Each structure stands twice: as structure tokens, then as C-alpha cells.
Amino acid sequence: MIRLNSSAKPRAVMIGALAALLATTGTPAIAQDSDEARIRKLESEIRALQRRVFPGGDGRYFEPEISGQPTSGPNSSVQTTAVTDILARLDALESSIQSLTSQIEVSNNQQQGIEQRLSVLENNFATRTATPATGTVPATSSGGSTTTTPTPTPAPAQATGPSAERLAAVRAIAKPSTDDAGDDEYSYGFRLWEAEFYPEAQQALAAFVEQYPNHWRTTYGRNLLGRAFLDNGQAREAAPWFLQNYQADNDAARAPDSLLYLAEAMIELGDTNRACIALAEFAETYPAIAAGRLSDQYEGNRRKVNCPG
Incomplete structure (x- = not known):
């Protein structure tokens, strides 16, 4: 499974996939099938990760905008190549991983902020009640x-x-x-x-x-x-x-x-x-x-x- 402990890992996954793609461009039919399977596996893992981090279907998590269909411009009748399609889907995967990482970091920061405010409140509650003539232990x-x-x-x-x-x-x-x-x-x-x-x-x-x-x-x-x-x-x-x-x-x-x-x-x-x-x-x-x-x-x-x- 993909882990989010380091911001460098999503980029490493993307670079690895791209390197494998470029290394097999000489055998387009077999290589494309292999790369397609790997990309689908990555997409599946991203969706599983989203369901684990943001469970439920209430809109609190997003589906990556990843599609298996080639894109085309409004004035173009030429479909994108298989390589362009794979690169676009790799970019979408990377964007999804970065978004998930960002949301987890925000959540962690919010939790730390709550704990710090509670600690300050507790300390103020204890110290401000003491009189100036009173010692402390x-x-x-x-x-x-x-x-x-x-x-x-x-x-x-x-x-x-x-x-x-x-x-x-x-x-x-x-x-x-x-x-x-x-x-x-x-x-x-x-x-x-x-x-x-x-x-x-x-x-x-x-x-x-x-x-x-x-x-x-x-x-x-x-x-x-x-x-x-x-x-x-x-x-x-x-x-x-x-x-x-x-x-x-x-x-x-x-x-x-x-x-x-x-x-x-x-x-x-x-x-x-x-x-x-x-x-x-x-x-x-x-x-x-x-x-x-x-x-x-x-x-x-x-x-x-x-x-x-």
C-alpha cells in the first residue's frame, strides 16, 4: 500500500512509473498493457486509501479526476496518444496523493492546536486562582x-x-x-x-x-x-x-x-x-x-x- 509519511514518496512513485514507461516504449502493445495494469493498480490503491482516511460517502473525501478515456480539445478530432494518456493519469494520481497528504497534515495541526489550548486553559485555571501571598508546589x-x-x-x-x-x-x-x-x-x-x-x-x-x-x-x-x-x-x-x-x-x-x-x-x-x-x-x-x-x-x-x- 502507499504510505503518506513522506512528501517525497508520492513523487518517487510517479517517477518510478514514468521510468518504467519510457523503458518499454520500444514494445508498445505489451508495454502499454503492462503500464495500464500498473496504473489501474495505483488508482485502486488511491481509492482504497481515500476510503480508509475519509470513510463514508458524505462528500468529505474526493474521487480523483482520473479517467481511462483519452482527452481531446474542443477543436481537435485527434485522440491523445497512449503515452499522453498515461502521463495525464500519473499527474492525477500525484495530485490526489498530495491532496490527501495536505488534508491529513491540516487535521493533525488542528488536533495539536486543540491540545495546546486545553493545556493553556488548565495552567491558567490553576495559577491565576492562587493569591500573591500564596506559595506554589x-x-x-x-x-x-x-x-x-x-x-x-x-x-x-x-x-x-x-x-x-x-x-x-x-x-x-x-x-x-x-x-x-x-x-x-x-x-x-x-x-x-x-x-x-x-x-x-x-x-x-x-x-x-x-x-x-x-x-x-x-x-x-x-x-x-x-x-x-x-x-x-x-x-x-x-x-x-x-x-x-x-x-x-x-x-x-x-x-x-x-x-x-x-x-x-x-x-x-x-x-x-x-x-x-x-x-x-x-x-x-x-x-x-x-x-x-x-x-x-x-x-x-x-x-x-x-x-x-
Whole structure:
């Protein structure tokens, strides 16, 4: 079969056929029959190649304008010679091969362009969400390319100490004590968040995430830590935690929640573009959850922004 890996091969095929033709001009009857069979074989291979590269009969591929009949001018009654006919058909074969090669190259270039735009979008989505005060660490995305994942800032220390009443209220929240110390730490942070002691919840949850990075509750901890910032009016500090939780493992239990809360944080910051990116990513990655468990929150966020499409 004819391969299209090199633009020189079609010309080599043509030159070879022409050389064989010129070498046998001394025996016209036998040579013409032999050359005719070879030309028909080439035409057959071209049509087979077209059907393979552009399958279907919907007009997306073309039939080479190759005919076995000699051509004649409008004012001429003399038919072209067998040699002229063969040369014309060789030219048509060469033109067909070049057209196929060009279309394949265009298709490959378009595919590469799409992949490059997706890579740029992914990198922008990861890096622009990080705050200037936030450090970065490399992380590998699901597609294998290296992106930049923000290292979330820890909970800020309070400028002034809490009041005696607040300290008493915090102390009244019991910390669980079971045989799973990691789960106890997370549950304590959850209780603080539920009681709306957001700075204290931030500290407890940040300590849990740092101490138990591989615990099954870690996806819950990072997500809840982001919420402790978001609910405290700190959308900029919340966003890196949501992004990190999604990028760490997008199959984790709270990864879809974090992506949706990331969109919510961007909406609060007035960043419609990144909010729409997060919402689009959520809908594409978690269609069942977008239509089920988190449908109300998803639709509510969509109503807050005017996203393209």
C-alpha cells in the first residue's frame, strides 16, 4: 500500500512509473498493457486509501479526476496518444496523493492546536486562582501535564485574643476520642465550623490536613477548611483550598463539592471568567452530580453569572 509519511514518496512513485514507461516504449502493445495494469493498480490503491482516511460517502473525501478515456480539445478530432494518456493519469494520481497528504497534515495541526489550548486553559485555571501571598508546589494533572497547585495559606492568627466568653464557648465543644485519631481531629474541626467558630475551625482543620495527608477524611478536611474561610468572608483564602482538593484527586468524595465552591468563591471575588471555567469543569466532570446531589447549588451559582454558551 502507499504510505503518506513522506512528501517525497508520492513523487518517487510517479517517477518510478514514468521510468518504467519510457523503458518499454520500444514494445508498445505489451508495454502499454503492462503500464495500464500498473496504473489501474495505483488508482485502486488511491481509492482504497481515500476510503480508509475519509470513510463514508458524505462528500468529505474526493474521487480523483482520473479517467481511462483519452482527452481531446474542443477543436481537435485527434485522440491523445497512449503515452499522453498515461502521463495525464500519473499527474492525477500525484495530485490526489498530495491532496490527501495536505488534508491529513491540516487535521493533525488542528488536533495539536486543540491540545495546546486545553493545556493553556488548565495552567491558567490553576495559577491565576492562587493569591500573591500564596506559595506554589508542582502537581501533575490527570492529563499528565505539569500544572501549578497553590499551597494554601494557614489560618491567620487573630490580632487580639478572644474574649473570655468565646473561650468558654469553644471549650464547651467536646473533641471526640475514638480509636481513629485522624477522624477525631476532623470531627472536632467540623464541630467548630458548625458552631460558627470559623477561625478556630480553620486552625483545627489546617492541623488535621497537615498531620493526616493520606487519611480518608482528608478530602473532607480540605473542603471544609475552604468553607471555613468562605463562610468567614475570606473568599480569596478559601479558593486555593478548594482548588487543591479538586486537583489532588478529582475522584475523591468531596472533590466535586470543592470545584463548585471554587466557582462560588470566584463569584464572590467578582471574577466571572474563572467562575465560569470552574462551573464548566464541574458540569463536564460530574454530570450525574450536577443533575443530582449538587443540582440546586450548581444551578444557583449559574444564575449568578452570565457564562458564554
